Amino acid sequence: MIRALIVDDEEPARAKLRRWLGPEPDIEIAGEFADGLSAAHSIMTGSPDVIFLDIQMPGLSGLQVAAQLEPGTAPLVVFVTAFDAHALAAFDLNAVDYLLKPYDEERFRRALDRVRERFQAPEYRQSAIRVAREQTGVSDRLLVPTGDELRMIDSAGIHSLEADDNYVKVHTAGHTYLLRRTLRDLLQQLGEQRFVRIHKSVAVNIAEIDALTPLFKGDYELRLRSGKVLRLSRRFTSELFSRTGR
Amino acid sequence: MDQSIADTGPWWSRSPLVPLAALWATLWTLVASIECSSYIHNPQVPRWQPLTLILSTTCTIVVWLAFELRSARYLKFPLDPPRPWFLRELRRLPMLASGYIVVVFGLRHGIFAIGGGVYQHLPWRGQIPFELVKASLFYCLWLGLVYGTFSMQSSREQSAKLGLIQKALIESQLARLQAQLRPHFLFNTLNTVSSLMQVDIGRADRLLTRLADLLRASLGAGDTHTVSLKEELELLRLYAEIMQERFSGRVHMDWQIAEDAYGVPLPAMILQPLLENAFKYGIEQSTGVESIRVAAEHHRGLLQVQIHNTGSALREGWREGIGIANCRERLRLLYGDRASIEVANHGAGGVVASVYLPGANE
Numbered sequence: 001m002i003r004a005l006i007v008d009d010e011e012p013a014r015a016k017l018r019r020w021l022g023p024e025p026d027i028e029i030a031g032e033f034a035d036g037l038s039a040a041h042s043i044m045t046g047s048p049d050v051i052f053l054d055i056q057m058p059g060l061s062g063l064q065v066a067a068q069l070e071p072g073t074a075p076l077v078v079f080v081t082a083f084d085a086h087a088l089a090a091f092d093l094n095a096v097d098y099l100l101k102p103y104d105e106e107r108f109r110r111a112l113d114r115v116r117e118r119f120q121a122p123e124y125r126q127s128a129i130r131v132a133r134e135q136t137g138v139s140d141r142l143l144v145p146t147g148d149e150l151r152m153i154d155s156a157g158i159h160s161l162e163a164d165d166n167y168v169k170v171h172t173a174g175h176t177y178l179l180r181r182t183l184r185d186l187l188q189q190l191g192e193q194r195f196v197r198i199h200k201s202v203a204v205n206i207a208e209i210d211a212l213t214p215l216f217k218g219d220y221e222l223r224l225r226s227g228k229v230l231r232l233s234r235r236f237t238s239e240l241f242s243r244t245g246r
Numbered sequence: 247m248d249q250s251i252a253d254t255g256p257w258w259s260r261s262p263l264v265p266l267a268a269l270w271a272t273l274w275t276l277v278a279s280i281e282c283s284s285y286i287h288n289p290q291v292p293r294w295q296p297l298t299l300i301l302s303t304t305c306t307i308v309v310w311l312a313f314e315l316r317s318a319r320y321l322k323f324p325l326d327p328p329r330p331w332f333l334r335e336l337r338r339l340p341m342l343a344s345g346y347i348v349v350v351f352g353l354r355h356g357i358f359a360i361g362g363g364v365y366q367h368l369p370w371r372g373q374i375p376f377e378l379v380k381a382s383l384f385y386c387l388w389l390g391l392v393y394g395t396f397s398m399q400s401s402r403e404q405s406a407k408l409g410l411i412q413k414a415l416i417e418s419q420l421a422r423l424q425a426q427l428r429p430h431f432l433f434n435t436l437n438t439v440s441s442l443m444q445v446d447i448g449r450a451d452r453l454l455t456r457l458a459d460l461l462r463a464s465l466g467a468g469d470t471h472t473v474s475l476k477e478e479l480e481l482l483r484l485y486a487e488i489m490q491e492r493f494s495g496r497v498h499m500d501w502q503i504a505e506d507a508y509g510v511p512l513p514a515m516i517l518q519p520l521l522e523n524a525f526k527y528g529i530e531q532s533t534g535v536e537s538i539r540v541a542a543e544h545h546r547g548l549l550q551v552q553i554h555n556t557g558s559a560l561r562e563g564w565r566e567g568i569g570i571a572n573c574r575e576r577l578r579l580l581y582g583d584r585a586s587i588e589v590a591n592h593g594a595g596g597v598v599a600s601v602y603l604p605g606a607n608e
Binding site for chain 2: 009010011012013015016019034035037056058059082083100101102103104
């Protein structure tokens with residue numbers, strides 16, 4: 001079974017997808033959403049196989065939703081849009097699936113057949129997420145789960161990121177959020193300008209660094225403005241110093 | 247005369263009459279010279295005598311013209327219709343003609359007396375009517391030239407203004423066509439039709455017809471500059487119905503139009519961009535159920551139309567888009583400062599766009 005999400009802010013547009021997806025024996029409609037944020041939440045918690053994602057939506061656009069996903073675990077994305085000249089050109093270049101509104105049943109079937117072919121192949125998920133990130137630019141905001149809902153936080157407010165098994169702990173002033181992501185992908189999404197790695201599994205916000213104290217063997221003790229003390233591994237000193245201008 | 251032009255440069259460069267006055271003074275000098283030419287070549291008459299005759303006339307005319315140019319008297323009254331303008335100017339004729347005779351002949355007699363000669367001319371009985379006729383003729387010709395110059399100037403200004411108005415209208419038509427045919431709007435509406443026709447052919451058909459009406463109206467609106475509020479509202483309703491179909495359940499429309507406002511004429515397509523903005527920022531960007539209220543009132547010769555949407559707020563430092571800027575420019579060209587557009591946050595939330603323009607009584 002392929003579990004599919006329908007995401008579009010216009011009801012008639014959802015109805016159309018529902019009508020054609022519904023009768024397919026190998027497709028199960030796992031949910032329908034009318035805005036980006038609730039769609040993102042459902043994607044992160046329900047891990048569907050494919051999402052039909054409208055681009056122009058209130059709150060988070062379809063591209064912004066896709067940009068927040070981790071390529072490794074993301075569902076296959078089929079963008080559905082009336083007109084987005086830039087995005088469409090990028091989709092074509094990267095063989096990202098999309099449907100142009102209005103579409104007829106024949107085009108819909110063609111897209112669906114491609115979904116069936118591709119949903120096992122991770123490279124197509126990755127290219128959709130990559131294109132979405134390119135189209136939305138470096139994201140200054142990060143979608144994080146808090147209890148039952150998602151929240152947008154400002155990436156400037158993040159003090160440090162800490163990898164922990166399959167998760168990344170995102171430390172801010174008041175909270176620690178747990179994201180099911182890899183540190184590497186998260187750093188890539190947030191843009192590596194703001195953050196610097198100090199350890200294989202830890203990155204800090206450069207603006208939050210308060211003091212460095214040398215330890216033995218080339219390691220340093222790094223103190224953040226929040227008072228938290230971390231260890232700067234010898235392997236990462238040169239990168240940190242070049243980034244902070246020491 | 248355009249005030250902005252009049253404010254620059256020295257006074258004598260302000261008036262379009264300056265070249266005319268120069269020409270006029272030259273002509274008088276010529277006439278006077280011809281009149282006196284026989285004396286100049288007469289060896290029995292000293293040279294200064296005919297020169298006095300020429301210069302007394304010329305100087306009087308030049309001084310008068312200089313004063314005339316400094317005053318804006320010719321523009322105090324409208325040029326159109328021409329009759330009252332000429333009658334008003336002609337009222338000065340007796341005073342000017344007699345003043346001319348007194349000054350010129352005073353000068354001549356005075357200078358001749360100082361020079362030790364006698365200025366001989368026809369007896370006053372014959373000379374005065376002759377001079378009066380001459381002065382009247384020249385004054386009337388002068389008025390004709392002044393009138394011609396000013397009417398030419400004002401018609402040039404008028405056609406320039408008309409050109410600006412037409413340019414703004416064409417731009418707004420283009421902007422609106424682009425907005426109407428904004429690919430998002432068009433393709434999303436077509437997608438809605440495509441979805442509806444699977445379940446409700448009647449509704450799909452209606453929606454398609456609305457879209458066609460709207461497109462036809464925007465293409466046809468170019469033929470008329472002015473429509474009644476009723477006609478403009480019909481367009482708004484078409485647009486709103488399409489958007490309501492697309493955003494089913496997400497927008498509530500409320501129309502509060504005063505009965506006596508329907509007939510008020512207004513520039514075509516002046517309200518549409520405001521409603522589009524209300525949908526674009528209030529409805530499309532919101533996940534909740536929002537409302538749009540269109541209200542029109544007409545009293546004391548003023549039409550007031552307000553389009554209020556919930557679901558959005560103007561941020562500090564927001565800049566108005568091309569749609570509103572274009573409407574504003576059209577209103578300015580057509581009504582000057584008697585019409586205005588304001589876009590502001592509403593006290594009770596949301597954004598309200600208000601248009602004020604002169605009503606039917608004006």
